[in-house]
Amino acid sequence: MFLNSPKTxxxxxxxxxxxxxLAMPADYSRAQPVPDLSEGPGVSADQIADIFSKxxxxxxxxxxxxxxxxxxxxxxxxxxxxIDQGASGVIARRLAVKQIQPPKLSDRCEQVRRTPQxxxxxxxxxxxxxxxxxxxxxxxxxxxxxAVKPLxxxxxxxxxxxxxxxxxxxxxxxxxxxxxxTIKLNGYDRKLTGGEICNPYEDVVRQVPASLRxxxxxxxxxxxxxxxxxxxxxxxxxxxxWGLSGRDVCRNNPDPDCxxxxxxxxxxxxxxxxxxxxxxxxxxxPKTKRNVxxxxxxxxxxxxxxxxxxxxxxxxxxxxxxxxRLKGEMSxxxxxxxxxxxxxxxxxxxxxxxxxxxxYIDEPYPQVAENPPVVxxxxxxxxxxxx
Numbered sequence: 344m345f346l347n348s349p350k351t352x353x354x355x356x357x358x359x360x361x362x363x364x365l366a367m368p369a370d371y372s373r374a375q376p377v378p379d380l381s382e383g384p385g386v387s388a389d390q391i392a393d394i395f396s397k398x399x400x401x402x403x404x405x406x407x408x409x410x411x412x413x414x415x416x417x418x419x420x421x422x423x424x425x426i427d428q429g430a431s432g433v434i435a436r437r438l439a440v441k442q443i444q445p446p447k448l449s450d451r452c453e454q455v456r457r458t459p460q461x462x463x464x465x466x467x468x469x470x471x472x473x474x475x476x477x478x479x480x481x482x483x484x485x486x487x488x489x490a491v492k493p494l495x496x497x498x499x500x501x502x503x504x505x506x507x508x509x510x511x512x513x514x515x516x517x518x519x520x521x522x523x524x525t526i527k528l529n530g531y532d533r534k535l536t537g538g539e540i541c542n543p544y545e546d547v548v549r550q551v552p553a554s555l556r557x558x559x560x561x562x563x564x565x566x567x568x569x570x571x572x573x574x575x576x577x578x579x580x581x582x583x584x585w586g587l588s589g590r591d592v593c594r595n596n597p598d599p600d601c602x603x604x605x606x607x608x609x610x611x612x613x614x615x616x617x618x619x620x621x622x623x624x625x626x627x628x629p630k631t632k633r634n635v636x637x638x639x640x641x642x643x644x645x646x647x648x649x650x651x652x653x654x655x656x657x658x659x660x661x662x663x664x665x666x667x668r669l670k671g672e673m674s675x676x677x678x679x680x681x682x683x684x685x686x687x688x689x690x691x692x693x694x695x696x697x698x699x700x701x702x703y704i705d706e707p708y709p710q711v712a713e714n715p716p717v718v719x720x721x722x723x724x725x726x727x728x729x730x
Contacts, residue, residue, distance in 0.1 A: 406452035407445055407669070411632050413528075417671040418443040420526035421538060428524060430728035438727065442538025443671050446682060505600055506531075506607070509592045517541035518719045531591040531607065537723030538671050544585035545716040546681035551691065552578055560688075560700045561707065562678060564588060564609050566715050567595050569678065569688065570708065572701060580708030583691075584684030585715060586665070590673035597704045599649050603656035610676050611657045614642040615700040617692060625693050628666065635664040635677075636692045638700055645704055665692070665700075 410418065418439050425435035448456065516534070517523045523536040534541050544567060551558070551571055559572040560583070567587050573579045587594055589609030593601035601608040615638040618624045628635040640663065646654060660676055665688065668679030680688060691697040706712050 405634065406448060406455055407633050407667075408448070408452075408456060409445055409632060410443065411669055411672065412630070413672050414443050414669055416528055417526065417533075417535070417538070420528055421524070421535065421671075424524040424526045424535075425728050428725060428728055434728060434730070439538070446669060506592055506604060509598075509600075511592045511594055512596055514715075514717075515542050515594050517721075521719070521721045522723050522725045523721075524725075528591070529606070533591050533673075535671060536721040539721070540671065540673060541721075542717040542719060543668075544587065544681055545718055546683045547582075547716050548584050548683050548687050549582050550687070551581070551583060551696070555696075557696060557698055560691075560697045562586075562588075562610075562700065562702045563706045563712070564595055564597050564612065564702065564704050566706060566712070568706070568712055568715070569680070569684075570712075580711040582711075582713060584680055584688060586678040586680035586684060587668065587674055588676075588678050590675050594673060599653045602649070603653045605656070605660055606675050608660070608676060610638075610663050610678065610702055611640065611660070612644040612702050612704050613640050614644070615639060615663070615702065616641055617697075617699065621693070621695055624695075625689050628664070631664075631666060633667055633669075634689065635666040636689060637664050639663070644702075648704075665689075 421439040421443065422432075422435045425438060426432060430438070517536060518541070521536050521541065523534045523541060525532050525534050527533075555571070555573060555575055555578050558575075558578070561570045561572045561580075562568070563570075567585050568582055569584045569586055571578050571581045571583060589595055589601060590607045593604060593607045593609060595609055597609075602611050617639075618626075618637055625634050625636045627633075640658075643654070643657060649657065663676050665678045665680065665685075666674070667682055667685035668674055672679065688697070
């Protein structure tokens with residue numbers, strides 16, 4: 344249908360794209376101009392795909408339709424943990440699926456999910472070339488045996504060995520009286536209550552004054568506080584949101600071994616920059632299946648706390664970003680914000696109001712910093728495993 348009547352199909356696509364844009368906030372449509380969608384009889388499938396890449400994908404990438412890889416692993420581990428506590432396989436699976444789900448979709452994302460995508464037929468593969476001649480490579484006259492390579496240097500011990508026996512910081516542990524189960528994920532214990540980590544942050548968001556057009560972001564590793572850094576004395580140090588960094592025993596843990604541990608440690612202290620191109624500051628992360636704001640370490644701080652081995656391991660780490668944290672997840676080498684906090688911080692980064700990021704081990708503004716707003720209570724009860 345789409346390829347037989349390109350003009351009609353393009354009109355339909357444009358209407359779908361515009362419908363999606365109309366459902367978006369006014370400031371978003373101003374920030375993302377609609378491309379020229381002039382119709383004509385010669386419109387090709389490539390042009391149709393290009394329209395969706397410029398308009399439809401901008402909408403699609405703000406939506407999370409499926410579980411992340413970490414959530415899938417958490418869900419699988421939950422089933423086993425519930426069975427170990429005495430639940431039947433049926434109840435364990437039903438409860439784990441109920442507890443770990445993709446986030447609730449906004450109205451705009453529901454509209455995108457229900458909108459059929461155009462079926463563009465792929466280009467036919469070129470016909471295979473047949474050749475009856477058999478080409479046999481000639482052996483060189485002076486054939487030499489390959490040089491023997493030296494044995495590689497022994498690899499560093501994995502993080503799970505270095506951090507074996509360590510416990511997480513007590514402020515992130517489940518509160519007394521809260522029911523939980525312990526799962527094993529990538530070699531580490533994680534306590535979950537109702538499928539969620541213990542003591543997650545409340546989704547607190549504080550709006551930066553509109554008069555402050557440009558500022559740096561600050562983050563405190565020990566507490567998870569994200570705040571403003573500015574020459575404006577009224578705004579300097581004010582809290583924006585809260586987000587965790589690091590997984591399991593290394594959640595917001597400034598231990599040098601944690602900073603050096605790939606796939607579990609928090610982001611290191613120092614000065615970070617965003618992508619130079621404003622259009623690339625917030626982009627789709629195919630592995631995380633969500634939008635992320637990549638950050639790049641420009642200068643490592645507190646080097647006096649690290650051994651040469653720690654420093655080398657820290658500088659070798661990659662994939663540092665700011666992103667939304669989903670239920671049951673933690674966040675390695677990143678800042679994982681709650682949904683409303685992420686949406687607001689992402690808008691500050693995309694609009695270039697937030698120009699860079701400084702990360703501190705200790706709180707630099709204790710006079711204005713609040714205590715971390717953690718969610719202590721939980722409605723989960725182990726008795727639910729037997730209902």
